[in-house]
Amino acid sequence: MQIKDFTIDQNLKELTEHRTVVLPMACYETTINQNIHGHIPLHWHEELQFVLVRRGEAVFQINERKVTVREGEGLYINSSCLHMAQEKNGSGCVYICLNVSPSFVLSQDLFTTFVLPYVQATNLSYLHLVPKELWANNILDSIVKINQLLKGKPPYYEIDISLQLALIWKNLIINGVPLEYEQNEIVKNQRMRQMLEWIHTHYAEKILLDDLAQAGGLSRSECCRYFKRILKKTPLNYVTDYRIQKSLLLLQQTESNVTDVAYKVGFNSTSYFIEKFRKSMNMTPLAYKKAKCDRSL
Numbered sequence: 001m002q003i004k005d006f007t008i009d010q011n012l013k014e015l016t017e018h019r020t021v022v023l024p025m026a027c028y029e030t031t032i033n034q035n036i037h038g039h040i041p042l043h044w045h046e047e048l049q050f051v052l053v054r055r056g057e058a059v060f061q062i063n064e065r066k067v068t069v070r071e072g073e074g075l076y077i078n079s080s081c082l083h084m085a086q087e088k089n090g091s092g093c094v095y096i097c098l099n100v101s102p103s104f105v106l107s108q109d110l111f112t113t114f115v116l117p118y119v120q121a122t123n124l125s126y127l128h129l130v131p132k133e134l135w136a137n138n139i140l141d142s143i144v145k146i147n148q149l150l151k152g153k154p155p156y157y158e159i160d161i162s163l164q165l166a167l168i169w170k171n172l173i174i175n176g177v178p179l180e181y182e183q184n185e186i187v188k189n190q191r192m193r194q195m196l197e198w199i200h201t202h203y204a205e206k207i208l209l210d211d212l213a214q215a216g217g218l219s220r221s222e223c224c225r226y227f228k229r230i231l232k233k234t235p236l237n238y239v240t241d242y243r244i245q246k247s248l249l250l251l252q253q254t255e256s257n258v259t260d261v262a263y264k265v266g267f268n269s270t271s272y273f274i275e276k277f278r279k280s281m282n283m284t285p286l287a288y289k290k291a292k293c294d295r296s297l
Helices: 108-114 116-120 134-152 157-174 183-202 209-216 220-230 235-251 258-264 270-281 285-296
Strands: 025-031 040-043 048-055 058-062 065-069 074-077 083-087 094-100 126-129
Touching (some): 094 134, 108 116, 126 134, 134 157, 183 220, 258 285, 270 285
Antiparallel strands (some): 048 094
């Protein structure tokens, strides 16, 4: 199963429920370019995420760090970390995505000692899983086995999945990352989320840098530095990109027109919307609308 149009709320939390009928987890294959945005947009969730790239390669951004993950490699993304993914060089990247509730990784008696400290660590937003490292290769093998178990559902597969999750976590711990807990990092991430939440609430309105900085409790210059350091773009560019993302679903509605969509997502000029849309999507909004409508017939 692929989630092509997962939804996020105003503070970027993914709203997809990552669980099977009986387990607080989900495992599915994702083809990045089949997502409605052409990439996996910035979001976060409380579940831990494990990724195994089956084909191609992708650039993942986790908080302010970027990492290229190639075929056969993987990634661990910690709970509540902002992340996004984009395929690299048109490689048609496909990856297995395993999302699991932290409380399901180990039994309740072991959770406080062996899981919670890693979830709360501020220096462990992600781990790059490279097969040449034995501990990482063991994690990648377990991701494959869990995916197979969920597809086949043999007798007692739920117990086998629990065993594989315990092995994953044991190997993650074996890696030996010294854990750190920096209050500055916690505050920085909170402020970034507050500013993003403000944008996602008010994107259809006129957005001023002063309002955005106030939402994060920062000066104008600090606000700009946060965006450039974490998202590698200016606040204005992020707002424009987000408005274009929001326009994609609206353009697929048969009754919509380009001008109405432009104003609904916060552009005050149709020509400016078309210019920015073309730069972002390599086609005009009308061409995008026709392509999507024709495909649905």
